[in-house]
Amino acid sequence: MGRAPGLSVRLKLTLSYAGFIMLAGVLLLAVVWVFLLRYVPEVIYTAPRDAPEWPGPLIVPNRSDLLRAFVPKAALMLAFLLLFGLAGGWVLAGSMLAPLTRIKNATRLAADGSLSHRIQLEGRGDEFRELADAFDTMLARLEAHDAEQQRFAANASHELRTPLAITQALLDVARTDLERDTGELVERLHFVNSRAIDLTEALLLLSRANQRSFAREPVDLSLAAEEATETLLPLAEKRGVTLETSGDMATADGSHALLLQMTTNLVHNAIVHNLPAQGTVWVTTTTSPDSVTLTVENTGTPLNPRLVTTLTEPFQRATSRLHTDHAGVGLGLAIVKSIAHAHDGTLTLTPRTAGGLRATVRLPAARPHPGT
16 A cells, blocks of 8 residues: 655654753753843842942943853753754664564565565664564464475365366376277276265365364264264274274364364374274363363274374374375365364374374363353
């Protein structure tokens, strides 16, 4: 937005300093006038020269004499104070505003796309240091978010290109090999197309969660856990995994559809990435005065803590995820993290000592609604 040019802050501070000094000088001269000059009479009466007590030549200045001697010097002093205030104020204002200049330059670099620059303001803590540190923190978060978005865009393009390339290859084979069994071709095309649709829907869900474009209502996470486990029970039975749910009613404010999707993703992830047989998934809910917690644990192989910290990144998969029929599209935990953040909550992933993963979602407890 265009603005009319105005005085710089440094000039404004300089004028303020000089004006304050001039005001102080005027007040000082006024004090001198009030407490000194007013006691000097305008006319001095002296004894006649022929009086016996006449001591000889005597000159006594009156008020007019003092004013003629005082006013020019006071004017020179005020002029000196004005020049001193302007010069000193300009130097002091420049020194005080130097950190703002560094912050301004860093802001322009960030506006031009350079997010790696940091102010790193030296010195003890004050308002400018707090502002610079807050700006550095913001730049670090923006840089991390920008890098994450670039990785996401690259990975999404790769993931979307793969089914399209496979579909193109299958169609080329069908066009050149007319004697090939079309039933097998149609089945493979259907599978690839279904995977592409799942990926697209997951991307849309992730975008919806990031934008927080949903209405909030009280949602009981314990009921969501029961619904998710009931939906995924056939998959668990097929893979030989036992589902166990427990816990108290844990109500949070949010979208029922998104919180159910979050719970379903966690339970699905725990079922798929489990032991080959005789695996177990525990789903529990707890509540406290300020928050509610959903915890999903599963048995499985021991996990590297470094790998666990990357599982919430979009399209991040462990090695075992690449060769299963229910591997998903690599957005399950990323969607869980986005839904949790959209509800002002957190997702914590912790490898279990005996093997497997513990996923904990903590959300703010629902506030009492009027009429409840």
